[in-house]
Amino acid sequence: MDNLVILDSEKRKIPSSGAFLARVYEYIEEKYLQINYNYFLIPKLKKYTSKGNTKIVCMDKEMEALLLRNKVPFTPAANYVRKGEYRTFRDKAMKFTGDLPSIVPEIDALFKGVSLWKINKLIIYESILLPLISRIEMTYKIINREQPKNLLVFNSLSMNGVIQKEFGSDVGLVNEASILSSINKFFIGLLTPFILKIMSFSFMSSIKNAKNKPEPKRARKIVFFDKERAFRLSLPFLGKVRGDITVLQYEIYKDRYNQKSKGGNKKEEEFFFDSLWDYADVNSKEELISFKKEMIKKLRKIKKNKVFRKKLTYKNIRLFHSMEDILDYLFIVSYLKDVFTYLCLDNFFILRKPKLIIHMGEGPKEHKIIVDFSKKYGIKTLFVMHGSFGIDYSVYSLKSDKIVVYGKHYKDLLIRMKTEGNKIVVEGNPSWDYLAKKRFDKEKIMSELKIPGGKKIVLLATVHIPIDLRDGLAYSAVRSMARLKDYFLIIKLHPEEKPDFYRELLRKYNLEAKIISDINLLHPLISISDLVIISNSTVGLEALILDKPLIDVNLTPNDYYQDYVVSKVALGVRDEKYMLPAIRSVLEDKKVRAGLKRNRKRYLYEHAYKMDGRASERVLKVIRTMA
Numbered sequence: 001m002d003n004l005v006i007l008d009s010e011k012r013k014i015p016s017s018g019a020f021l022a023r024v025y026e027y028i029e030e031k032y033l034q035i036n037y038n039y040f041l042i043p044k045l046k047k048y049t050s051k052g053n054t055k056i057v058c059m060d061k062e063m064e065a066l067l068l069r070n071k072v073p074f075t076p077a078a079n080y081v082r083k084g085e086y087r088t089f090r091d092k093a094m095k096f097t098g099d100l101p102s103i104v105p106e107i108d109a110l111f112k113g114v115s116l117w118k119i120n121k122l123i124i125y126e127s128i129l130l131p132l133i134s135r136i137e138m139t140y141k142i143i144n145r146e147q148p149k150n151l152l153v154f155n156s157l158s159m160n161g162v163i164q165k166e167f168g169s170d171v172g173l174v175n176e177a178s179i180l181s182s183i184n185k186f187f188i189g190l191l192t193p194f195i196l197k198i199m200s201f202s203f204m205s206s207i208k209n210a211k212n213k214p215e216p217k218r219a220r221k222i223v224f225f226d227k228e229r230a231f232r233l234s235l236p237f238l239g240k241v242r243g244d245i246t247v248l249q250y251e252i253y254k255d256r257y258n259q260k261s262k263g264g265n266k267k268e269e270e271f272f273f274d275s276l277w278d279y280a281d282v283n284s285k286e287e288l289i290s291f292k293k294e295m296i297k298k299l300r301k302i303k304k305n306k307v308f309r310k311k312l313t314y315k316n317i318r319l320f321h322s323m324e325d326i327l328d329y330l331f332i333v334s335y336l337k338d339v340f341t342y343l344c345l346d347n348f349f350i351l352r353k354p355k356l357i358i359h360m361g362e363g364p365k366e367h368k369i370i371v372d373f374s375k376k377y378g379i380k381t382l383f384v385m386h387g388s389f390g391i392d393y394s395v396y397s398l399k400s401d402k403i404v405v406y407g408k409h410y411k412d413l414l415i416r417m418k419t420e421g422n423k424i425v426v427e428g429n430p431s432w433d434y435l436a437k438k439r440f441d442k443e444k445i446m447s448e449l450k451i452p453g454g455k456k457i458v459l460l461a462t463v464h465i466p467i468d469l470r471d472g473l474a475y476s477a478v479r480s481m482a483r484l485k486d487y488f489l490i491i492k493l494h495p496e497e498k499p500d501f502y503r504e505l506l507r508k509y510n511l512e513a514k515i516i517s518d519i520n521l522l523h524p525l526i527s528i529s530d531l532v533i534i535s536n537s538t539v540g541l542e543a544l545i546l547d548k549p550l551i552d553v554n555l556t557p558n559d560y561y562q563d564y565v566v567s568k569v570a571l572g573v574r575d576e577k578y579m580l581p582a583i584r585s586v587l588e589d590k591k592v593r594a595g596l597k598r599n600r601k602r603y604l605y606e607h608a609y610k611m612d613g614r615a616s617e618r619v620l621k622v623i624r625t626m627a
Helices: 019-050 061-069 085-103 116-146 159-164 179-208 228-244 282-304 306-311 320-352 365-377 408-416 430-436 442-448 467-481 500-508 519-528 539-545 576-588 590-598 600-608 615-626
Strands: 003-007 054-058 150-153 172-175 222-224 245-249 272-275 356-359 380-384 402-405 424-426 456-461 487-492 513-516 531-534 550-553 571-573
Touching: 003 019, 003 116, 003 159, 019 054, 019 061, 019 179, 054 061, 061 467, 085 116, 116 159, 116 320, 116 365, 150 159, 159 320, 179 282, 179 320, 222 228, 228 245, 228 356, 228 430, 228 615, 282 320, 320 365, 356 365, 356 615, 365 380, 380 615, 402 408, 402 615, 408 424, 408 600, 430 539, 430 615, 442 519, 456 467, 456 519, 456 539, 456 576, 467 487, 467 500, 467 531, 467 550, 467 576, 487 519, 500 513, 519 539, 531 539, 531 576, 539 550, 539 600, 550 576, 571 576, 576 590, 590 600
Parallel strands: 003 054, 003 150, 150 172, 222 245, 222 356, 245 272, 356 380, 380 402, 402 424, 456 487, 456 531, 487 513, 531 550, 550 571
Antiparallel strands: none
């Protein structure tokens, strides 16, 4: 073969907390991509493929969809990866993430002896190093199998576009990137650091304006520390001890949830909502300002350091340009926020002296920090599970003193992952207690949501990360449903998602569907559905609880995260060509539905325990023994 093209999307998620700025960028990016694809990329690809000496490989679903629409032949990159090989990529990426501070010590920052890199390690692994290392490994495999004379590079900015330019010693490189792509790369190179500086300035300004005036209420012995969604899920048990709880917010909730009593004349004892920001005293502010200056100096040195660039490699592939954005983010924004959290928690613990910290996961770095701090002050920590998990949920043993899980299956998983079994208790899920007696009115729900009758309903519960999993689920479901005129699609968005991506997808494939974002409508939507489609989601377990057939879609080379398919309570789809037959078989074949239902009862006991409406009581007992 003469020429090989490996393509992925140039779409980028800019690091902005401002919705307006993000939308402006997305609009400009969409226009750029339309022009670049329609007038440069597609015509060039057609020209090369018409000669019969060029092979195109697609790394993501977005590029696959683009080439399909334009009738450009391609091969999915997944065809080059054997079953289980992605696990090897993952292990290599995790090892590399752990080894990186010893390879390039400058990448870490210490605060009072604490490694901030370790706090951010999981985020860096998931957001950049896992996809980056996987792309490098896959690119090597593709080149080794195809043995091309030339590698044609069409993207200046995408992850693969940047990586491929480092393969010059293995294959001839031909730069086919358009002038627009080069201009876009230059523009992003200026925009990203600028946005990060704005974020840093905004963050520091808000801290300077913090009053450091914690409300003079009595200290409460229990602290709930998590985001608003987690708080809402915890209300069934937190509401019963609200008088003893401080809800410590590191992101301010939109709703305070203090409800009136049944009589309506007086309020129940209210939750005490506290803010981490109120504990930034003068010394903390000065320390943070000094730390910021130190980080800016360090980042400048790193960028000028040729030895650092030379060492920052994986299999002789230089990574500096691929990791430049994450370096900027770490030193300009992320490390600052970590130090702020440390300083404020220190002040909070000294002033409030809590006895128990309740949280719903050790993944978020704020949670890692508070669990570590709790050890320092001898305060107990309780981790209450809030979403189903599967293989490789945690790459480390969990540090919380007690861990409440839905069912025995999750306890066994955590023990396998080196968490001590005596810390783990099986109690069920309090937020599902009401389902034990709840009966949904299908006609009323459909009427209120304006869902057309007379058609079987398919519910697509979306996933927001990783992107390749999201795209595989979304594209395969929408393309299949566009061919099924007798069924109606409802798209229930993940709480972290916006509808724009799905609206555009529906428009592309001329499919009428209902997009719903309200998290409170999840169970009503499941109840009216004839089929639920997910990817690695807790919604799958909720669908089984409500006795609905399930399809679990995973079009990536990675293993299934959940055990729905292996436990035979869901049909599995690993290739898009099987999506349409899977939907039809579930909705039209009673034997298929009966087969999926056969193992449901046992599965639910192992994964959701008794489903007797009393999980809140059991969790409450755990809290009282600890506090």
